[in-house]
Amino acid sequence: MSGLEDLYREIILDHYRSPRNRGELPVPPATRSDGFNPLCGDEIVVYLQLDDPSKGDDALIDDIRIGGQGCSISQSSASMMSAAVKGHTVAEARHLTRAFKAMMSIHEGELGGDGSESELSGDDSGDVGTIALGDLDALKGVVKFPVRIKCATLGWNTLLQGFDETAD
Amino acid sequence: MAAGVVRPVADLEPLDAARIKADFPILARPAGGSRLVFLDSAASSQRPTAVGEAIDRYYAEDHANVHRAAYALAERATNAMESGRRRVASFVGGSSAEEIVFTKNATESLNLVARSWGAANLRPGDVVVLSLMEHHANIVPWLQLAESHGVELRWLGLTPEGRLDLSGIDEALDGASLLSITGMSNVLGTVPPVAELAERAHAAGALVCVDACQSAPHTITRVVDLGADFLAFSGHKLCGPTGVGVLWARTELLESMPPFLGGGGMILDVRTDGFTPAAVPHKFEAGTPPIAEIVGLAAAIDYLEDIGLDRIAAHEHMLTEYALETLPARFGDDLTIFGPANAEHRGGIVSFAFADIHPHDLSQVLDTHGVCVRPGHHCAKPLMRVLGVGATARASWYLYNDTDDIDALADALADARSFFAI
Ligand SMILES: Cc1ncc(COP(=O)(O)O)c(C=O)c1O
Numbered sequence: 001m002s003g004l005e006d007l008y009r010e011i012i013l014d015h016y017r018s019p020r021n022r023g024e025l026p027v028p029p030a031t032r033s034d035g036f037n038p039l040c041g042d043e044i045v046v047y048l049q050l051d052d053p054s055k056g057d058d059a060l061i062d063d064i065r066i067g068g069q070g071c072s073i074s075q076s077s078a079s080m081m082s083a084a085v086k087g088h089t090v091a092e093a094r095h096l097t098r099a100f101k102a103m104m105s106i107h108e109g110e111l112g113g114d115g116s117e118s119e120l121s122g123d124d125s126g127d128v129g130t131i132a133l134g135d136l137d138a139l140k141g142v143v144k145f146p147v148r149i150k151c152a153t154l155g156w157n158t159l160l161q162g163f164d165e166t167a168d
Numbered sequence: 169m170a171a172g173v174v175r176p177v178a179d180l181e182p183l184d185a186a187r188i189k190a191d192f193p194i195l196a197r198p199a200g201g202s203r204l205v206f207l208d209s210a211a212s213s214q215r216p217t218a219v220g221e222a223i224d225r226y227y228a229e230d231h232a233n234v235h236r237a238a239y240a241l242a243e244r245a246t247n248a249m250e251s252g253r254r255r256v257a258s259f260v261g262g263s264s265a266e267e268i269v270f271t272k273n274a275t276e277s278l279n280l281v282a283r284s285w286g287a288a289n290l291r292p293g294d295v296v297v298l299s300l301m302e303h304h305a306n307i308v309p310w311l312q313l314a315e316s317h318g319v320e321l322r323w324l325g326l327t328p329e330g331r332l333d334l335s336g337i338d339e340a341l342d343g344a345s346l347l348s349i350t351g352m353s354n355v356l357g358t359v360p361p362v363a364e365l366a367e368r369a370h371a372a373g374a375l376v377c378v379d380a381c382q383s384a385p386h387t388i389t390r391v392v393d394l395g396a397d398f399l400a401f402s403g404h405k406l407c408g409p410t411g412v413g414v415l416w417a418r419t420e421l422l423e424s425m426p427p428f429l430g431g432g433g434m435i436l437d438v439r440t441d442g443f444t445p446a447a448v449p450h451k452f453e454a455g456t457p458p459i460a461e462i463v464g465l466a467a468a469i470d471y472l473e474d475i476g477l478d479r480i481a482a483h484e485h486m487l488t489e490y491a492l493e494t495l496p497a498r499f500g501d502d503l504t505i506f507g508p509a510n511a512e513h514r515g516g517i518v519s520f521a522f523a524d525i526h527p528h529d530l531s532q533v534l535d536t537h538g539v540c541v542r543p544g545h546h547c548a549k550p551l552m553r554v555l556g557v558g559a560t561a562r563a564s565w566y567l568y569n570d571t572d573d574i575d576a577l578a579d580a581l582a583d584a585r586s587f588f589a590i
Contacts, residue, residue, distance in 0.1 A: 040544045041544055041558040042558065042559075071528035145532065
């Protein structure tokens with residue numbers, strides 16, 4: 001069915017049906033950020049609990065919860081994101097976000113390409129530890145469906161927004 | 169009967185869908201290995217060959233900038249545009265071409281009403297009445313006016329079935345300055361009883377603005393019968409080109425209103441210390457107008473009226489009845505249709521939820537069958553909140569659709585259900 005299996009990989013549907021870290025955290029001490037995709041009405045809410053916000057990028061993500069509603073791509077991407085960043089530092093999560101967004105945009109100019117490996121590892125890793133993309137790799141098929149890229153990145157942009165808000 | 173639509177007249181000759189499809193070459197294009205099943209005309213319709221031909225002919229034979237030139241070519245261009253204006257005036261049953269202001273779309277037309285008439289006439293505490301099924305184009309300009317001028321907005325609600333709730337109408341209109349209401353919901357297909365509402369609004373001393381974006385393409389529009397003081401629509405939803413919209417308003421209203429945008433074409437005189445605006449409607453048409461698009465719009469109106477808007481309405485009504493009968497019969501509880509369950513007072517737009525599949529995912533799967541439906545909030549977020557959903561899938565039809573298209577939608581839905589295997 002023309003590429004649909006690439007988009008809706010089993011692991012994506014699994015995260016959609018059984019989202020990880022779904023729910024809320026008490027605010028404060030947690031922070032809440034809201035992301036919207038104005039085109040389709042999808043919403044993601046990210047609750048973040050850092051061990052010590054004053055540590056900035058060195059703070060540890062003690063807990064994260066995801067709320068909102070939307071399509072399988074936006075919801076599964078946020079679910080996978082929450083599982084990937086929990087227990088890691090803000091710096092590591094930022095790095096993963098960059099890697100994920102690179103994967104989402106790398107083929108944008110050459111759609112219909114073979115979706116070959118992107119340069120996810122060894123780019124600007126510097127001295128921050130890296131988190132493996134793991135399950136997130138399953139979202140690679142989204143780049144063949146350009147209108148869905150915004151669905152996939154919604155949760156991540158909301159996470160970054162959350163980091164910026166805790167920094168204030 | 170105030171709704172003005174959807175009562176099919178029994179003795180109208182039915183449309184020959186195959187012949188009409190042939191006028192729309194895009195419908196013959198393959199789509200993902202299937203034929204194109206275009207069910208998104210509520211967002212923008214397709215264009216018949218005649219419209220493109222009229223635009224090409226205009227550019228090949230008559231194009232120059234309009235007005236302000238003595239040579240014959242510019243006069244032909246001006247004539248083409250002004251005859252388009254007369255064409256549009258007769259299309260809405262207006263009494264003169266001066267009542268027609270060309271804009272770039274209905275959104276601009278509604279903003280013109282808010283920014284010009286609204287800003288000049290409304291004071292803090294003055295009331296504008298809207299319904300909860302308006303498109304953002306008929307909400308945001310009024311919210312802006314609420315912010316800038318302290319205007320109070322009142323909202324007409326909906327019945328559980330998705331019709332306009334008329335129970336609080338007199339309280340809502342009490343002391344109101346304007347009722348601005350859709351001629352047909354772009355989400356539910358609901359056709360409110362505009363003429364009846366206008367009568368009550370006028371009795372309460374309010375003017376009436378009709379957002380005819382979804383009604384004008386599908387039914388005969390008569391501003392006098394509707395009781396409209398303003399009426400807005402877009403060319404691209406009625407087989408015309410993008411880039412041209414219409415505001416119809418009564419001449420004395422237009423004359424009383426200050427200009428909206430300033431620039432060339434809308435002035436009589438400009439000095440260093442001020443300007444004198446041109447007469448209506450040119451006062452509201454700053455800059456070079458969409459001349460070719462106006463020519464295309466006139467050709468689209470010719471095309472639709474040659475077929476007959478009453479026949480088009482009857483055809484769409486038949487399709488709506490067919491869809492409201494066959495889809496629930498086939499899918500039972502997996503299908504939730506929002507809005508009125510029968511085709512009375514309802515146009516050819518059906519929004520639905522299906523088998524717990526998010527509309528975005530659903531339309532992605534339908535697309536692999538060449539079936540185009542639109543997922544999302546359809547620029548009607550207040551309505552989405554009333555419905556308690558973030559998004560719906562929406563199918564909408566027009567004169568070139570037939571029952572095969574609705575069957576194709578049904579087959580694609582069945583496939584989506586098995587793809588997501590719920
Ligand atoms: C009811 C209604 N009003 C206004 C609009 C805005 O039309 P446009 O985008 O052409 O300005 C639309 C189009 O979606 C509509 O359906």
